[in-house]
Amino acid sequence: MEKAIEVKGLRKSFKDVEVLKGVDFEVTRGEIFALLGSNGAGKSTIVKILCTLLKPDGGTAVVNGNDVASRPGHVRQSISLTGQFAAVDEILTGRENLIMIAKLRHLKNPHQVADDMLKRFGLTEAAHRKPSTYSGGMRRKLDIALSLVGNPQIIFLDEPTTGLDPEARIEVWKIVKALADNGTTILMTTQYLEEAEQLADRIAILHEGRIIANGTLAELKTLLPQAKVEYVEKQPTLEEIFLAIVGNKEAI
């Protein structure tokens, strides 16, 4: 099976609003695929359909060889979703959150799995605290850690860095890259062009319910006229200044 995800002619309407008007794309095993689009373009709708949370009105979506509409149970065996808002249990501690998910995935040694995951994400010290005491970045890390319990083959990240500060965003980027290096297939959505540029092997641009461009960054660049060479004095971006001042050493 070459393809981790195959989407053909996917359609979805909410009441009278047609959100997806025939979406086609494929995601190859082991790649990072970014769905880029503005707010309301339908990115989350696609993710929800692929994660078996929504039923499509038309077209087909196949995840890991299983059709999402006819074999949702099989699809759920191989996927994990990190939604737009950190879906962690606020009353359980970080460690208990991980143990709960490990138990639900019927893993052999849930406590060990939780401790390993805390270590991997640098959350060991926060293990026995409630997520309500965590920073935004820590919550997101716990959220992603929960998704990785049981090593699912395909991970969906719906706007993983929205609302995070620059340091936390860079940390999430590193986590995503490390995952892909280990062979996990990642479909992520983002509205940040830079994020897609930094992470994605391939990028699809979703606009008004259709994919209007799809390819590697290099391929997308050829869609534009040849770049002109111009000499412009390089000004640091505010983000670069911010990171330089706060000393981002430990984050990198």
Place this chain on the structure above:
Amino acid sequence: METAKNRSFSDMGVMLGRSIRHVFRSMDTIITVCITPIAMMLLFVYVFGGAIDTGTDNYVNYLLPGILLIAIASGISYTAYRLFLDKQRGIIERFHTMPIARSAVLWGHVLTSLVSNALSVFIIILVALLMGFRSSAGILSWLAVAGILMLFTLALTWIAAIAGLSAKSVEGASAFSYPLIFLPFISSAFVPTESMPLVVRVFAENQPVTPIVSAIRALLASQPVSNNIWIALAWCLGILIVAYIFAIRAYKRTSSA
């Protein structure tokens, strides 16, 4: 097939463990649930009680069943609250993308409601004992009382599930319980229905609380329960089945809307 069944029971166990932790880590919810009924019991016994003629010499005995129903009616609003938060915070979505029985999430909350309400009922009975509540009932009668209360809790919990799953705000999720808390007042829970004006009396005698209260009162006093117990059970079962159907419908909407 057998393993799938075992799995869904173990999933439900994990979910139950989760929401039981929620209850025990916010003991204030149990205390809040207990305080109003206990205050009402004090008020009715020590302030109004002298002026109420129920035909029994122990007003606490008369009052307790109704107080327990009020406690349960307010207790179940926390189930609606917790379900609403789960839905709003996206944790239900996380569970639904995992290979676990979908019903496990819902049943975890429902079973937790049984446990936490049993706890508040127990606390209130202890307070009633201090206030002079006495019962000559044997173990079987107590079991029957526990059974009726459990069935009543289940029926109301499924109503709470509908509210929690379809509410648009936290306030909306718990507001539905006010009429439920009010129902015992227009029943035989506090005063005999004979003194009520005709219209009110007809309502009071034909709404679910009156037969439930009468059945529990009779069981605790070791008196014959007459057919009240069957009317009580029929009400509880009827509400339970209808609420269950609508709750499952609301639950399916959350996962596909």
